[in-house]
Amino acid sequence: MPDGRSTYDSSTREPTRMPLIKNGILVEDHFETIADDAPFPTNGSIVSLARFHKDRETLLARNALLGVRLKSGESPEALGEDVLRLSVIVLEFPKFRDGRAFSWARMLRTRLGFTGEIRAVGHFLYDQLAFMHRVGIDAFEVPENITLPEFHRALGEMTDVYQPSADGRKTIRQLRAGA
Amino acid sequence: MYRYDEFDARFVKERVAQFRYQVERRLSGELTEDEFKPLRLMNGLYLQLHAYMLRIAVPYGTLSARQLRMLAHIARKYDKGYGHFTTRQNIQFNWPKLVDVPDILDDLATVEMHALQTSGNCIRNVTADHFAGAAADEIEDPRPIAEIIRQWSSLHPEFSYLPRKFKIAVGGAAHDRAALKFHDVAVEIVKNDAGETGYRVYAGGGMGRTPYVGHVVGDFVAKTDILAFLEAVMRVYNQSGRRDNIYKARIKILVNALGPEEMRRQVEREFAEIKTGGTLEVPAEEIARITDYFAPPKFEPLSDASPEFEAARNADANFRAWSDINLSTHRAPGYSIVTISLKPIGGVPGDASHEQLDALADLMDQFGIAEIRVSHEQNLVLPHVRKKDLPAIHTRLAELGLATANAGLVTDIIACPGLDYCDLANARSIPIAQRLSERFADLKRQRDIGELKIKISGCINACGHHHAGHIGILGVDKKGVEFYQLQLGGSGAEDASIGEILGPGFGEHEIVDAVERVVDTYLEKREGSERFLDTVRRLGLEPFKERAYAGWAFHI
Numbered sequence: 001m002p003d004g005r006s007t008y009d010s011s012t013r014e015p016t017r018m019p020l021i022k023n024g025i026l027v028e029d030h031f032e033t034i035a036d037d038a039p040f041p042t043n044g045s046i047v048s049l050a051r052f053h054k055d056r057e058t059l060l061a062r063n064a065l066l067g068v069r070l071k072s073g074e075s076p077e078a079l080g081e082d083v084l085r086l087s088v089i090v091l092e093f094p095k096f097r098d099g100r101a102f103s104w105a106r107m108l109r110t111r112l113g114f115t116g117e118i119r120a121v122g123h124f125l126y127d128q129l130a131f132m133h134r135v136g137i138d139a140f141e142v143p144e145n146i147t148l149p150e151f152h153r154a155l156g157e158m159t160d161v162y163q164p165s166a167d168g169r170k171t172i173r174q175l176r177a178g179a
Numbered sequence: 180m181y182r183y184d185e186f187d188a189r190f191v192k193e194r195v196a197q198f199r200y201q202v203e204r205r206l207s208g209e210l211t212e213d214e215f216k217p218l219r220l221m222n223g224l225y226l227q228l229h230a231y232m233l234r235i236a237v238p239y240g241t242l243s244a245r246q247l248r249m250l251a252h253i254a255r256k257y258d259k260g261y262g263h264f265t266t267r268q269n270i271q272f273n274w275p276k277l278v279d280v281p282d283i284l285d286d287l288a289t290v291e292m293h294a295l296q297t298s299g300n301c302i303r304n305v306t307a308d309h310f311a312g313a314a315a316d317e318i319e320d321p322r323p324i325a326e327i328i329r330q331w332s333s334l335h336p337e338f339s340y341l342p343r344k345f346k347i348a349v350g351g352a353a354h355d356r357a358a359l360k361f362h363d364v365a366v367e368i369v370k371n372d373a374g375e376t377g378y379r380v381y382a383g384g385g386m387g388r389t390p391y392v393g394h395v396v397g398d399f400v401a402k403t404d405i406l407a408f409l410e411a412v413m414r415v416y417n418q419s420g421r422r423d424n425i426y427k428a429r430i431k432i433l434v435n436a437l438g439p440e441e442m443r444r445q446v447e448r449e450f451a452e453i454k455t456g457g458t459l460e461v462p463a464e465e466i467a468r469i470t471d472y473f474a475p476p477k478f479e480p481l482s483d484a485s486p487e488f489e490a491a492r493n494a495d496a497n498f499r500a501w502s503d504i505n506l507s508t509h510r511a512p513g514y515s516i517v518t519i520s521l522k523p524i525g526g527v528p529g530d531a532s533h534e535q536l537d538a539l540a541d542l543m544d545q546f547g548i549a550e551i552r553v554s555h556e557q558n559l560v561l562p563h564v565r566k567k568d569l570p571a572i573h574t575r576l577a578e579l580g581l582a583t584a585n586a587g588l589v590t591d592i593i594a595c596p597g598l599d600y601c602d603l604a605n606a607r608s609i610p611i612a613q614r615l616s617e618r619f620a621d622l623k624r625q626r627d628i629g630e631l632k633i634k635i636s637g638c639i640n641a642c643g644h645h646h647a648g649h650i651g652i653l654g655v656d657k658k659g660v661e662f663y664q665l666q667l668g669g670s671g672a673e674d675a676s677i678g679e680i681l682g683p684g685f686g687e688h689e690i691v692d693a694v695e696r697v698v699d700t701y702l703e704k705r706e707g708s709e710r711f712l713d714t715v716r717r718l719g720l721e722p723f724k725e726r727a728y729a730g731w732a733f734h735i
Contacts, residue, residue, distance in 0.1 A: 099339065099417060130336070175186065
């Protein structure tokens with residue numbers, strides 16, 4: 001990605017929307033976050049956990065892509081087996097110090113077997129991107145100061161890792177053993 | 180001791196580069212202080228009252244001579260010529276400049292050292308019994324597993340933004356020298372009925388404003404499963420630990436809110452799942468590989484009695500006293516464990532000058548001593564010393580001002596930096612330690628008093644471990660005036676207990692007298708060979724209280 005902006009067409013997006021990096025490139029956000037009392041749009045919707053619980057039947061019956069947005073205190077386990085019917089799970093970082101979503105992401109990938117998009121939104125720092133990526137977050141609603149080159153720089157700061165996580169990377173122990 | 184391979188070396192180097200970039204962004208204003216704070220803390224950098232403070236990790240308290248020399252160099256070049264050893268076996272420098280810190284870290288990396296996770300809401304530097312590998316009462320050296328935990332916890336992606344800091348200690352002996360039950364998690368090496376070694380895991384111990392003794396959450400965790408088990412504990416904590424109140428955010432609050440049984444149940448559930456995944460299993464070969472690094476030196480086949488040692492004891496009363504007090508039983512005949520007191524009478528507990536650090540490194544080389552330890556009691560330890568070398572070593576230590584004979588005695592005081600350095604403190608700790616040390620300076624009297632651990636904290640955060648002191652002293656602020664509360668009956672050892680508050684605080688000029696009256700009460704009331712702690716436990720606080728507040732009945 002030479003300039004970091006080439007795949008991002010700002011003209012088609014609302015000015016208030018933040019850039020979305022998914023799988024390492026800037027992408028168009030096809031989802032709409034829906035307020036709890038708003039009607040659903042025809043394209044993909046992201047609803048709160050409360051709305052999901054309230055309108056579960058209707059939401060799952062619709063032939064549309066669906067996402068649920070979890071607050072940092074809401075465990076993905078609250079979604080039960082429905083989790084596998086979702087396309088996107090949005091994890092909120094209310095402030096960067098709140099690290100619960102790191103565990104939620106890892107739980108989604110390893111315990112619940114979720115393979116859809118896990119999107120981070122809210123307040124997080126450049127310095128957390130590599131950790132977020134490791135636990136299984138693959139989409140990032142980034143502030144303007146995190147450009148695509150910066151994003152990739154963050155992910156590449158540490159060559160190796162000591163512990164397994166949801167990214168399937170070989171650990172230093174495995175590399176030592178020549179695995 | 181552990182030596183870095185290319186992976187460890189690159190990891191630390193890249194981590195320094197990462198921090199250098201963070202400092203650049205702070206200096207350019209891209210990062211706010213609020214954002215920079217947790218980042219610098221995870222690299223051991225605090226902002227204190229007068230300056231930055233850099234806390235350097237000494238994993239499980241083990242240092243080589245080469246590393247000591249580097250610490251001396253840093254003290255000289257970037258600081259005011261001294262360093263301060265902490266109650267978590269680390270060393271702190273109190274006067275570095277922010278712009279110099281990445282260079283200091285680069286210097287440290289050349290001797291396989293770093294400041295990783297010495298602060299912040301992450302898994303902190305792992306501590307261990309400072310007599311590891313030398314103690315006669317040890318089941319197994321705790322350092323290999325401490326090193327395995329260190330590696331697993333380094334830049335852990337899931338557990339670097341925990342509700343609060345997380346301290347892990349490892350011990351493997353009958354006598355607990357690592358204050359295991361006062362840690363967020365402790366790993367104790369134990370043997371089961373079949374004679375196999377495994378780990379008993381405690382969770383929820385801690386000091387601070389709500390002290391708790393830890394609960395057993397794993398009775399016998401297999402060695403290969405220890406990381407899976409720890410990860411399970413961490414996950415329960417990261418998901419459910421409180422984040423709404425900094426004072427209720429440690430795992431001890433969670434464990435006690437859930438109850439130990441429910442905590443165990445949740446941990447078991449996570450553990451079962453992580454174990455199934457298998458990726459965190461530590462293969463036996465890996466444990467063996469790491470253990471090899473900690474193989475003890477080849478002990479010479481010596482007889483336990485050393486004529487040189489006995490001759491010096493008969494010839495030199497100072498040596499005799501020092502060898503009575505500062506030596507501990509080594510597992511190999513003809514060897515001894517030496518505690519080098521960093522508590523000279525009237526000195527600052529835990530401080531060492533660059534000259535002393537360099538000279539200790541020379542002494543280690545001269546006597547073929549490969550490693551030195553930092554104890555959580557803020558002393559240094561030479562773990563493997565031939566008894567016949569002790570007279571010469573003592574002579575040299577005395578020249579360096581490092582031969583104070585007081586290990587475990589009343590003047591071997593633990594104290595936090597207190598209001599002299601720390602911006603959290605309510606009161607000064609160091610001057611109180613100094614005055615107590617002067618008051619009890621007489622060695623004959625100290626020996627008569629026997630084992631007595633005084634621990635001083637300058638605020639409720641309890642960095643000076645006052646809850647675990649036989650006599651604990653807590654500095655408090657009352658309308659801008661420093662007061663000191665006394666607590667009696669705490670212990671950080673295998674008989675862990677939390678001290679009880681004696682009564683209202685004493686003024687700065689009263690506290691030393693009050694401690695002396697408490698000690699005098701013990702001397703009068705003790706029976707047989709009772710330690711101070713035993714007498715307090717037998718009699719309760721009343722007789723001590725009566726005497727300590729004699730003449731100020733109106734206070735009680």
